[in-house]
Amino acid sequence: MSAETNSISWHDRAQALTLRTQAFIGGRYVDSISGATFARVNPATGQPLAQVAAADTRDIDSAVAAARAAFESGSWSKQSPSARKKVLQKFAELIDANLEELALLETLDTGKPIRDSLAVDVPATARCIQWYAEAIDKIYDEVAPTGHDTLALITREPLGVIGAIVPWNFPLIMAAWKIGPILAAGNSLVLKPSEKSPLSAIRLAELAIEAGIPDGVFNVVPGLGLPAGKALALHMDVDGIAFTGSTATGRSIMQYAGQSNLKRVSLECGGKSPNIVLADYGDLDRAATAAAFAIFFNQGEMCSAGSRLLVQAEIKDAFLDKVQNVARTLVPGDPLDPQTRLGAIVDEGQMKRVLSYIDSGKREGAAVRFGGKRVREESGGFYVEPTVFDGVTPRMQIAREEIFGPVLSTITFKTVDEAIKIANDVVYGLAAAVWTSSLTTAHRVSRALRAGVVYVNCYDADDITVPFGGFKQSGIGRDKSLHAFDKYTELKTTWIDLT
Numbered sequence: 419m420s421a422e423t424n425s426i427s428w429h430d431r432a433q434a435l436t437l438r439t440q441a442f443i444g445g446r447y448v449d450s451i452s453g454a455t456f457a458r459v460n461p462a463t464g465q466p467l468a469q470v471a472a473a474d475t476r477d478i479d480s481a482v483a484a485a486r487a488a489f490e491s492g493s494w495s496k497q498s499p500s501a502r503k504k505v506l507q508k509f510a511e512l513i514d515a516n517l518e519e520l521a522l523l524e525t526l527d528t529g530k531p532i533r534d535s536l537a538v539d540v541p542a543t544a545r546c547i548q549w550y551a552e553a554i555d556k557i558y559d560e561v562a563p564t565g566h567d568t569l570a571l572i573t574r575e576p577l578g579v580i581g582a583i584v585p586w587n588f589p590l591i592m593a594a595w596k597i598g599p600i601l602a603a604g605n606s607l608v609l610k611p612s613e614k615s616p617l618s619a620i621r622l623a624e625l626a627i628e629a630g631i632p633d634g635v636f637n638v639v640p641g642l643g644l645p646a647g648k649a650l651a652l653h654m655d656v657d658g659i660a661f662t663g664s665t666a667t668g669r670s671i672m673q674y675a676g677q678s679n680l681k682r683v684s685l686e687c688g689g690k691s692p693n694i695v696l697a698d699y700g701d702l703d704r705a706a707t708a709a710a711f712a713i714f715f716n717q718g719e720m721c722s723a724g725s726r727l728l729v730q731a732e733i734k735d736a737f738l739d740k741v742q743n744v745a746r747t748l749v750p751g752d753p754l755d756p757q758t759r760l761g762a763i764v765d766e767g768q769m770k771r772v773l774s775y776i777d778s779g780k781r782e783g784a785a786v787r788f789g790g791k792r793v794r795e796e797s798g799g800f801y802v803e804p805t806v807f808d809g810v811t812p813r814m815q816i817a818r819e820e821i822f823g824p825v826l827s828t829i830t831f832k833t834v835d836e837a838i839k840i841a842n843d844v845v846y847g848l849a850a851a852v853w854t855s856s857l858t859t860a861h862r863v864s865r866a867l868r869a870g871v872v873y874v875n876c877y878d879a880d881d882i883t884v885p886f887g888g889f890k891q892s893g894i895g896r897d898k899s900l901h902a903f904d905k906y907t908e909l910k911t912t913w914i915d916l917t
């Protein structure tokens with residue numbers, strides 16, 4: 419099939435798609451109580467996509483009540499781990515079976531290329547659910563070494579009702595990192611997707627029910643941050659909030675927890691990750707390709723994006739030529755065309771934000787080496803070229819603030835110590851990378867980097883088996899791996915007198 423036929427067929431499929439737009443509470447689709455909706459606009463075209471139920475405090479109350487009733491009933495929370503495993507395995511299978519529909523929803527809502535939604539977003543979502551399904555009946559509790567006359571059991575119990583508030587850059591994957599461990603551990607869940615990308619989560623709820631997850635255990639409540647997200651985080655009957663989003667919103671979430679019931683808070687927030695390239699690294703082509711994808715994949719809308727390129731002075735020009743050669747191949751295009759590798763920015767507001775950072779870089783004296791402009795304006799959509807800044811200094815706004823778009827800020831350094839200092843001199847600490855041929859330097863730098871994930875001679879290596887999360891203002895707690903269960907379970911100590 420030619421690229422064009424493929425692309426036409428995705429457009430045709432989009433036309434034929436029935437979009438679900440209601441909230442999903444207690445096992446059924448419902449309108450918001452007020453009847454209010456919010457508009458989703460297709461970022462690829464600027465045209466209306468859907469009107470989606472806009473939850474407010476009353477809808478959140480209703481979803482939390484359904485989740486609480488399900489939790490107390492034991493329909494899920496008291497099932498054996500192996501029973502929950504079977505249901506979650508089925509859920510993962512259904513996600514795989516609905517690959518094309520979910521990928522299409524993800525691309526229509528966010529503007530990301532269909533090839534990525536098909537190859538990355540949906541499969542990673544299914545794998546995540548499947549992994550937690552497989553894990554849950556292999557975790558043992560503990561018996562403490564307290565002595566002969568007592569028995570002390572250390573057991574894990576589900577937290578109860580958990581609210582998950584997620585962003586729009588990887589709507590399904592970010593939700594799955596919460597859904598997998600939350601449900602596997604026996605909790606009930608109220609998921610609030612981003613108002614910029616609610617469609618795939620709403621569809622997911624239906625698949626959860628089809629898989630056999632009991633009514634009320636998995637609720638999806640679309641709505642704006644204010645009031646819906648706030649109402650969930652302030653709710654007196656929510657035991658934990660699992661949040662992924664900006665650091666600014668994360669700060670509010672902590673306040674809401676403090677103002678209400680001290681619910682447990684975990685935060686996956688922003689980043690401004692340094693990608694350090696040393697002159698001794700042997701394969702600069704490889705490093706340059708990775709540096710380009712570290713910032714341009716998913717239109718740069720990645721929390722872990724390698725948005726600061728720290729490159730040793732003597733190789734800077736040669737290295738940037740190579741990065742630029744990769745950037746040149748990433749021409750923004752129609753997200754529904756399977757050939758497209760760089761799609762649209764999620765909405766007009768985010769596009770304007772990205773463009774205003776590009777202006778700020780220029781104003782502060784950095785040089786645009788590549789890109790820098792809005793493109794495809796005639797499509798009505800929101801597209802920005804891959805952009806490479808040279809001559810950035812560590813105090814500039816584009817060196818310190820998260821842009822969340824396809825904009826690379828290049829800073830040069832002379833010594834390894836200088837690189838470490840610059841790398842750590844931001845409020846974030848999500849990811850970091852170092853490229854070097856010296857084993858000693860690799861170890862020394864990776865130990866010195868204040869980041870939750872450090873890559874050596876690679877960028878964005880990924881597997882569900884390893885924890886992901888940030889130091890400093892990039893967050894609290896870890897998603898993925900068995901460590902995620904720490905966020906969604908309580909430890910109970912039970913003393914038994916044996917005398």
Ligand code: NAD
Binds near residue numbers: 588
């Ligand atoms: P955001 O903070 O604007 O929104 C995130 C979610 O919070 C949305 O569902 C939104 O509706 C909700 N929200 C907004 N205001 C709220 C409030 N006052 N109370 C409760 N909920 C509220 O972030 P975004 O623009 O959707 O996402 C981009 C951000 O997410 C970036 O900073 C990015 O780095 C971060 N992110 C982090 C990770 C990670 O794992 N660390 C992963 C993906 C994205």
